[in-house]
Amino acid sequence: MISSRAATLTALRARIASLGGATATPRARPASLDLSGRAAELGFEVETGAAGTTFVRRSTVDLSPFFEAAGLAGAPPVADLLALFDHPCEPDPPVWLNGEGVGVLDIESLGLRGSGVMAFLVAMGIQRGAVLECEQLLLADPGEEGALLGAVAQSIAAHRLWLTYNGRSFDIPVLAARCTLNRLDASCVQPRLHADILALVRRLFRDRLGACTLRHAEMSLLNHHRVDDVPGMEAPGRYRAWLHGAGPAVLSGVIEHNLQDIVSTVAVAGRLAAHVGGERVRPAHAADAYHLARHYERQGVADAAEVELRATVAAGIDPWARRAGYRLAVALQRRGAMDEALETWRRLHLEDPHDLHAARGCAIRLERRGDLGAALQVCERVRRARADWGPWWERVRGGGEAGDDEWRRREARLRRRFHP
Numbered sequence: 001m002i003s004s005r006a007a008t009l010t011a012l013r014a015r016i017a018s019l020g021g022a023t024a025t026p027r028a029r030p031a032s033l034d035l036s037g038r039a040a041e042l043g044f045e046v047e048t049g050a051a052g053t054t055f056v057r058r059s060t061v062d063l064s065p066f067f068e069a070a071g072l073a074g075a076p077p078v079a080d081l082l083a084l085f086d087h088p089c090e091p092d093p094p095v096w097l098n099g100e101g102v103g104v105l106d107i108e109s110l111g112l113r114g115s116g117v118m119a120f121l122v123a124m125g126i127q128r129g130a131v132l133e134c135e136q137l138l139l140a141d142p143g144e145e146g147a148l149l150g151a152v153a154q155s156i157a158a159h160r161l162w163l164t165y166n167g168r169s170f171d172i173p174v175l176a177a178r179c180t181l182n183r184l185d186a187s188c189v190q191p192r193l194h195a196d197i198l199a200l201v202r203r204l205f206r207d208r209l210g211a212c213t214l215r216h217a218e219m220s221l222l223n224h225h226r227v228d229d230v231p232g233m234e235a236p237g238r239y240r241a242w243l244h245g246a247g248p249a250v251l252s253g254v255i256e257h258n259l260q261d262i263v264s265t266v267a268v269a270g271r272l273a274a275h276v277g278g279e280r281v282r283p284a285h286a287a288d289a290y291h292l293a294r295h296y297e298r299q300g301v302a303d304a305a306e307v308e309l310r311a312t313v314a315a316g317i318d319p320w321a322r323r324a325g326y327r328l329a330v331a332l333q334r335r336g337a338m339d340e341a342l343e344t345w346r347r348l349h350l351e352d353p354h355d356l357h358a359a360r361g362c363a364i365r366l367e368r369r370g371d372l373g374a375a376l377q378v379c380e381r382v383r384r385a386r387a388d389w390g391p392w393w394e395r396v397r398g399g400g401e402a403g404d405d406e407w408r409r410r411e412a413r414l415r416r417r418f419h420p
Contacts, residue, residue, distance in 0.1 A: 035055075035141055038140065038242075038248070039138060039140045042057070042251060043057045043255075044136075044138050044140070049147065049150070049151065050150075051146055051147040051150030051151065052150070053144050054137055054144070055137065055139075057135070057136040057255070058133075058134065058136075059136075059259070060131060061131070061263050062130060063075060063131065063263070063267060066222055066263065067130065067267065067270060070270075071223075072270065072271065072279060075127070075130045077273075078102055080274070081270070081272075081273045082161070083299075084195070085195040100126075100158070100160055101127055101133075102128075102161050102162075102266070103125065103159040103191070104124070104126075104164070104266050105122070105124050105156075105162055105163075105164050105172075106123045106171060106261040106262045106265065107121065107122050107170075107171045107174060108120060108235045110236045110240075117174050118139070118145065120139040120142075121136060121138055121254065121258050122148065122175075123135075123136045123258045123262045124152070124262070125263070127266050132263060134259060134263075136255065136258060137151055140243075142243075145178065145182055146183075149175065149179050152175060153184070153189050156188070156189055156191055160192050161191070161192075161195065162194055162195070163195050163196075163197055163266060165196070165197045165214045165268070166198045167196055168194060168196040168199070169196075172190065172191070172194070176189055195269070197268055197269050197272070198212060200272055201221075204276075204288070204291050204295060205221065205281075205285075205288070206291070207285065207320075208220060208285040208287060214261060214265065217268050218267070221268055221271045221281055222264065222267050222271060226260060229257055230253035230254050230256070230257045231257075234254070238250050238254050239251060276292065276295065286315060287320050289311045289312045290308070290309070290320040290323060290324050293308035293327065306331050306332075309324045309325075309327055309331065313328060322348065322358075325347070325348045325358075326348070326357060326358070326361070328344055329348070329361055333365075338365070341365060342369060345361040345365050348361070348362070349361075353381045353382070354385045354389070356382065359381065359382050359385075362378050363378040363379065367410075372418040373418060375410075375414050376411065376414050379407060383407070383411075
């Protein structure tokens with residue numbers, strides 16, 4: 001049965017190669033290499049289980065320095081982290097948290113896309129407070145990929161909540177695809193609760209960070225700067241070199257990079273939870289309050305969202321102040337504060353008569369309040385703004401033929417109703 005399985009895998013890899021998808025699969029290692037000895041040089045121990053042989057490296061990392069550098073007194077409550085990802089657990093944290101902790105996962109792979117991408121190094125950590133218990137699995141023998149995947153699946157099944165950084169789009173799909181190629185159930189590497197930190201980093205800090213890579217996040221949010229780090233793009237080449245006889249130094253930097261990735265993922269997650277909970281990232285960025293307000297809106301926390309929108313408007317830094325003004329006016333309307341909503345629209349309109357969004361909001365509120373003369377004045381300002389735009393009117397949001405029709409109908413309706 002084993003020989004049949006090996007033959008099937010060989011045939012499948014050949015088929016993938018013929019389709020151009022297996023360029024990342026490593027060549028067979030030289031038979032003379034001592035796997036156990038070479039793995040031991042990198043700190044990995046051989047473990048034999050039901051699925052086969054794995055090479056495991058365990059370590060413990062104190063997260064306190066990372067939290068301290070990020071301006072935190074300690075690890076935020078896991079309940080806050082769960083709430084970030086729409087898994088609220090008030091008033092008390094779930095019972096399973098004490099025993100299971102929070103898992104974090106990151107892989108190093110041979111390439112970024114295609115069915116032939118193989119995870120050759122998998123880092124998994126379990127966070128309990130300010131301690132991260134780490135386990136790294138090295139694919140020292142490509143023929144034992146099934147054993148590595150089996151070990152990963154066991155860990156994922158043993159812990160409910162898993163953090164990743166872009167794991168929803170990359171790490172987990174890669175592991176699932178490799179499970180399929182090894183005739184394993186792909187669902188065995190799917191976490192029961194999966195919190196992908198990248199999505200939230202983009203939501204809260206994309207204007208601050210620009211490129212929302214883990215490296216940018218840890219520098220800006222954690223005040224952590226890696227020294228002598230091996231870039232992820234070098235990992236495949238270094239692994240292939242080590243696989244064919246290069247010394248341990250060629251791969252040691254990749255292993256440290258992989259370990260740092262899960263440490264930073266946990267620390268960034270804690271920093272996010274603290275930020276949403278009130279311990280803001282310092283120094284503040286002009287966009288932070290606006291994006292935090294958007295986050296609160298998505299979670300249905302209207303009061304907190306309004307506080308952040310008001311703070312953004314008060315700061316007066318565009319484009320975020322103007323965007324916040326739009327959202328604040330709508331929020332005020334929803335809770336029935338029509339007079340304040342009108343004043344917000346009026347201010348936005350008078351500050352920039354060329355802003356058709358603000359003009360429309362102001363005109364609607366004035367008409368509904370019965371102040372038809374003031375609403376007509378808004379229409380007249382829009383007519384002048386339309387002349388200023390000239391041929392660019394067609395490209396203005398709210399302009400073009402549809403905009404002309406809307407404002408023409410509004411002005412005609414107002415004139416029919418208006419009797420000074």
